[in-house]
Amino acid sequence: MPQGTSTPWSYILVRLLFKFVLKIFYGTIVVENAELIPKSGEPCIVCANHSNSLTDALVLVTAIPSRARNMLRLTAKSTQFGRRTFTSWLIESAGTVPIKRRKDFNDEDVDNSETMEELMKALELGDAICLFPEGMSRYHPTIAPLKTGVARIVSDVLTRNQDKSDFSISILTCSITYMHRQHFRSDVLVTFHRSIKFTPKDNPELVAPVDFNHIREVTARMQELISSGTIDAPSWDLVRSAKLASRMYAPLGTRMSLGDHVRLTRTFAEALKAPEHLHEHGAGTATGEGAREDLKIQSLRRDLKNYQDRLVRLGIKDDRIRRPLTKRTILLRMCIRLSWSLVLFIISIPGLLLWIPVFLTTFYAVHNFKKSGPIWDTWDEIAQYKLVYGLFSGGFVWLTSVLLTLPVAPFTAVVVPLLMWMTLRWLEDAISAFRAFTALTHLLRVGEAVAGEMRDVREDLYTRVKDLAVGTLGLPQDPEKHFMERGGREKGRVRGRLESGTKYFSVRRRRKRDWNETLRLYDKVDYPEEAL
Numbered sequence: 001m002p003q004g005t006s007t008p009w010s011y012i013l014v015r016l017l018f019k020f021v022l023k024i025f026y027g028t029i030v031v032e033n034a035e036l037i038p039k040s041g042e043p044c045i046v047c048a049n050h051s052n053s054l055t056d057a058l059v060l061v062t063a064i065p066s067r068a069r070n071m072l073r074l075t076a077k078s079t080q081f082g083r084r085t086f087t088s089w090l091i092e093s094a095g096t097v098p099i100k101r102r103k104d105f106n107d108e109d110v111d112n113s114e115t116m117e118e119l120m121k122a123l124e125l126g127d128a129i130c131l132f133p134e135g136m137s138r139y140h141p142t143i144a145p146l147k148t149g150v151a152r153i154v155s156d157v158l159t160r161n162q163d164k165s166d167f168s169i170s171i172l173t174c175s176i177t178y179m180h181r182q183h184f185r186s187d188v189l190v191t192f193h194r195s196i197k198f199t200p201k202d203n204p205e206l207v208a209p210v211d212f213n214h215i216r217e218v219t220a221r222m223q224e225l226i227s228s229g230t231i232d233a234p235s236w237d238l239v240r241s242a243k244l245a246s247r248m249y250a251p252l253g254t255r256m257s258l259g260d261h262v263r264l265t266r267t268f269a270e271a272l273k274a275p276e277h278l279h280e281h282g283a284g285t286a287t288g289e290g291a292r293e294d295l296k297i298q299s300l301r302r303d304l305k306n307y308q309d310r311l312v313r314l315g316i317k318d319d320r321i322r323r324p325l326t327k328r329t330i331l332l333r334m335c336i337r338l339s340w341s342l343v344l345f346i347i348s349i350p351g352l353l354l355w356i357p358v359f360l361t362t363f364y365a366v367h368n369f370k371k372s373g374p375i376w377d378t379w380d381e382i383a384q385y386k387l388v389y390g391l392f393s394g395g396f397v398w399l400t401s402v403l404l405t406l407p408v409a410p411f412t413a414v415v416v417p418l419l420m421w422m423t424l425r426w427l428e429d430a431i432s433a434f435r436a437f438t439a440l441t442h443l444l445r446v447g448e449a450v451a452g453e454m455r456d457v458r459e460d461l462y463t464r465v466k467d468l469a470v471g472t473l474g475l476p477q478d479p480e481k482h483f484m485e486r487g488g489r490e491k492g493r494v495r496g497r498l499e500s501g502t503k504y505f506s507v508r509r510r511r512k513r514d515w516n517e518t519l520r521l522y523d524k525v526d527y528p529e530e531a532l
Contacts, residue, residue, distance in 0.1 A: 004041050024390075180518050232269070
């Protein structure tokens with residue numbers, strides 16, 4: 001049995017470097033089902049959805065344990081190679097294989113035969129290669145129809161090795177879900193699915209000559225698996241409404257695992273997009289009970305959107321409508337939140353002096369990059385720009401600090417990263433406290449009359465959401481009990497009030513109240529309005 005290519009030092013360096021950078025940029029990266037990854041020496045094609053450019057590849061490289069695979073051979077568009085940039089060096093040093101795309105060559109025919117030959121040889125050596133079958137990264141809420149290249153590679157490799165009775169090759173599908181892909185300290189879910197294994201003996205239909213329908217069947221199966229583990233919706237509005245419905249049905253925040261939160265949101269997204277054809281063709285295309293159910297869901301989706309729009313205009317969260325507070329309680333909490341925010345901000349000032357160059361550099365780079373094209377073609381690369389420029393500027397701050405304190409350089413080399421990390425933790429809590437203070441201020445300004453009206457609207461919406469969840473989708477009647485009892489000690493999850501209090505002071509990770517949090521002074525619930 002092949003053992004796979006030994007891991008080059010440059011790949012080890014890249015993996016360690018970006019594991020560190022990704023841990024800083026994203027609050028929590030949760031990896032599910034890592035035990036399903038085929039071991040080194042087993043030919044394997046890793047396939048995932050592609051919504052965050054180079055960051056997707058880096059997340060996969062760091063998510064696959066080194067004890068499971070020696071390395072993951074990556075692919076990237078050919079225009080990234082041969083340039084005098086850090087990104088180009090990074091890609092080439094990690095053993096990445098260039099793929100030519102027609103869109104980069106004026107839609108003319110391109111020849112990738114050498115690339116395919118290299119990938120197939122790597123598979124025959126027992127390596128794992130990474131391909132994104134959507135063909136390109138894009139800032140869009142839905143997964144594009146997958147191209148058939150992966151299934152064709154499987155067919156070609158099986159054909160080349162049809163005389164080897166013990167030969168097998170697997171497709172390992174993976175779903176990557178970013179809560180807010182381009183925002184600092186948001187969260188990421190990486191879900192591996194059970195691999196699809198092929199052998200010449202068990203899958204003669206994929207050995208040449210091949211009926212292309214079998215290639216399409218494999219591709220369709222891949223699409224179904226990848227889509228099943230993430231939020232796949234035709235519009236950002238639908239994602240927004242599905243998240244609101246999920247929070248209404250199970251207002252647990254981080255007391256439920258990130259995986260359960262994503263799958264629950266996906267369930268509502270699938271239900272709410274059922275009547276999508278009514279928007280395109282009109283209600284007259286459906287009749288009977290099905291049409292009435294579609295109209296009911298369409299009405300719920302519209303009312304969820306209107307309710308969320310009003311929450312945004314008022315600057316308050318649904319949880320404050322669900323659990324009303326007295327005026328006295330609001331004023332008391334405002335004093336506590338503001339005082340705590342000021343205390344944390346004051347103790348963060350020394351470390352913030354080190355962070356300011358990093359924040360300014362990444363802001364300037366991203367601000368200019370956004371001007372280079374439309375949202376759908378640029379926003380998927382924002383995280384990549386922040387990671388690269390943040391790495392460079394952070395390294396520069398560290399090196400400058402060491403050089404300016406040469407007599408005590410060993411001490412500075414350790415203390416500066418520790419101070420920057422603790423500052424980031426204090427800053428997260430300070431911004432969270434101030435965000436709560438502003439939300440309470442808005443709630444006080446709204447007044448009891450408007451808040452009462454909003455509660456009536458919410459009660460009606462909650463009843464309809466619960467009916468949809470329990471009656472139509474078959475979800476549990478008591479979601480709090482169901483999701484609190486599921487799973488174990490998943491990363492970032494808070495299991496109870498005691499753990500919630502102790503994790504608040506955790507050096508490793510901030511205790512979030514819900515999975516929607518980012519390092520922002522406001523709750524991020526909206527998405528770009530530009531048509532995608």
